[in-house]
Amino acid sequence: MNISTFRLNPKNKKEYDFKIIELNKFEKIGTTGKGLALKYTKAKTIFLYGLYHFDDIKMIAENHQDNYDHILKKYRFINDETFNKIYDYANKKEILYDYYDGEFFE
Numbered sequence: 001m002n003i004s005t006f007r008l009n010p011k012n013k014k015e016y017d018f019k020i021i022e023l024n025k026f027e028k029i030g031t032t033g034k035g036l037a038l039k040y041t042k043a044k045t046i047f048l049y050g051l052y053h054f055d056d057i058k059m060i061a062e063n064h065q066d067n068y069d070h071i072l073k074k075y076r077f078i079n080d081e082t083f084n085k086i087y088d089y090a091n092k093k094e095i096l097y098d099y100y101d102g103e104f105f106e
Contacts, residue, residue, distance in 0.1 A: 003021050004082065005019050005078055007076060010072040020053070025041060027094055036048045036050075038086075048077050048078045050078060
């Protein structure tokens with residue numbers, strides 16, 4: 001199953017830089033409270049942020065000691081429909097976890 005992610009333009013909040021990700025390449029998918037953490041098989045973990053937390057972007061920037069514009073250009077986002085598809089896929093494949101502070105928990 002493929003999903004689409006994107007970045008946000010800090011000036012006008014428009015979506016750009018779309019990227020297709022294949023979900024079958026992940027061994028774990030975790031809910032983070034701000035989006036999802038996806039762990040590639042034997043590789044790094046990537047983070048996808050939900051648009052429903054868009055108002056929290058400034059807080060994310062402060063927590064990471066980063067500026068607002070840089071966060072929007074750097075982070076990848078997903079819409080609500082894509083979040084639900086990933087969640088359902090992970091639940092069905094039994095690879096759905098909670099994710100907190102760098103760790104996946106059942």
